[in-house]
Amino acid sequence: MSKIDIRTVDVIKYITPLREGGSLPAIVEANDGFLYVLKFRGAGQGTKALIAEFIGGELARAIGLKVPELVFMNLDDSFSKTEPDEEIQDLLKFSVGLNLGLHYLSGSITFDPLVSVADATTSSKIVLLDSIISNIDRTVKNTNLLNWNKELWVIDNGASFYFHHNWNTWENHLTRTFPLIKDHVLLERATQLNAVSKTIVKELDKATIEAIIHKIPEDWLINESDSLTPDQKRKAYMDYLNSRLSKIDTLVKEAEDAR
Numbered sequence: 001m002s003k004i005d006i007r008t009v010d011v012i013k014y015i016t017p018l019r020e021g022g023s024l025p026a027i028v029e030a031n032d033g034f035l036y037v038l039k040f041r042g043a044g045q046g047t048k049a050l051i052a053e054f055i056g057g058e059l060a061r062a063i064g065l066k067v068p069e070l071v072f073m074n075l076d077d078s079f080s081k082t083e084p085d086e087e088i089q090d091l092l093k094f095s096v097g098l099n100l101g102l103h104y105l106s107g108s109i110t111f112d113p114l115v116s117v118a119d120a121t122t123s124s125k126i127v128l129l130d131s132i133i134s135n136i137d138r139t140v141k142n143t144n145l146l147n148w149n150k151e152l153w154v155i156d157n158g159a160s161f162y163f164h165h166n167w168n169t170w171e172n173h174l175t176r177t178f179p180l181i182k183d184h185v186l187l188e189r190a191t192q193l194n195a196v197s198k199t200i201v202k203e204l205d206k207a208t209i210e211a212i213i214h215k216i217p218e219d220w221l222i223n224e225s226d227s228l229t230p231d232q233k234r235k236a237y238m239d240y241l242n243s244r245l246s247k248i249d250t251l252v253k254e255a256e257d258a259r
Contacts, residue, residue: 004058004211008072009101011038014079017088023049023158024091027104030073036101038073039158042094047220048165049158050100055237056133056157057102058212063125063196063203066153068103072217075099098217102155111145111152113185118145118152123189124196126154131178131251132200132244133160139183163240167228170236174243177250182258190259193252201245206238213237 009030017026023043029035041047054070061067080092111118126145130138137159138144144156163173181187213234221230228236244251 004215006070006072006215010074035104037104039100040091040095041097041099042091051216051220052160053100053158054216055212056160059204060129060154062208063129063200065125066151068105068153068155071101073099073101105146105148105153108146108148111143111147113140116147118186118189120189120191121196122152123186124192127184127186127190127255128193128196128200130184131181131255134162134178135160136162136180138185140185143185167226174240177254181255187259193255197248197252201248204245206242209238209241
C-alpha cells in the first residue's frame with residue numbers, strides 16, 4: 001500500500017467546539033456535505049500536532065486499523081469575524097489556511113477499558129503502533145479510542161513524534177525505545193504482539209512510509225524557529241520510522257515485559 005489519497009475540502013460552517021480536548025477542536029461542516037472534527041493549526045502545538053495526527057492516522061490505516069477519513073481542510077478568515085467567543089475567535093484567526101479534519105463518527109462513544117470490547121489482535125496492533133510513533137497519550141485517563149458500529153476506531157495521534165518539538169536533538173531519539181508503553185490502555189489485551197509485528201513490518205514498507213510523509217503539506221513543515229528545512233524534516237520522519245521498524249523485536253519485548 002504505497003498510494004495515499006487525501007482529499008482537500010473547504011469549511012463552510014463552524015458548528016460547535018469540543019471542549020474535552022485541550023486544543024479546542026470543533027465539529028464543522030465541509031463543502032462535501034459531511035461533518036468533520038477539525039484540528040486547528042492555530043492551537044497550542046501548532047502544525048506539529050497536525051503532522052503527528054496525520055502520520056499516525058495514515059500509518060494506523062496502513063496496518064488495517066479503523067481510522068476516520070482524514071482530510072485537509074481550508075479555513076478562510078470569515079469565521080473569526082462572526083464568532084462571539086474571544087478564545088475561539090483567536091483560534092479561528094490563527095488557523096486560516098490548511099488544517100486537518102477527521103470524519104465525524106456520529107453516535108460513537110469513548111472507549112472505556114472497564115466495559116468496552118477490544119480484541120487481542122487489534123489491541124496488539126495499536127500498542128505496537130503507539131510504540132513505533134512514540135504516542136504518549138493513549139492511557140486509561142485519555143484513551144483516544146472510540147467504539148463505533150461495534151468496532152474500535154483510532155483517533156487523536158497528535159501527541160506522537162515528540163522528538164519534533166526540538167529538531168536540534170531529534171537524532172538522539174533514533175536509538176531509544178518507548179518505556180512509556182507501560183501506561184498504554186490496551187497493554188493488558190495486547191497478547192498478539194509478536195504475530196502482529198510481522199504484519200506491521202510488511203505493511204509499513206519504505207514506499208508506504210515515503211508516500212505518507214510526502215503528503216504532509218509543505219507549509220506545515222515551515223517554521224522559522226526550527227533548524228531544519230521541510231525536506232530535511234521529511235527525511236527525519238522517514239529515518240525515525242524506519243529506525244523504529246528495524247528494532248521492532250526490541251519494542252515487542254519491551255511491551256511484553258511491561259505487560
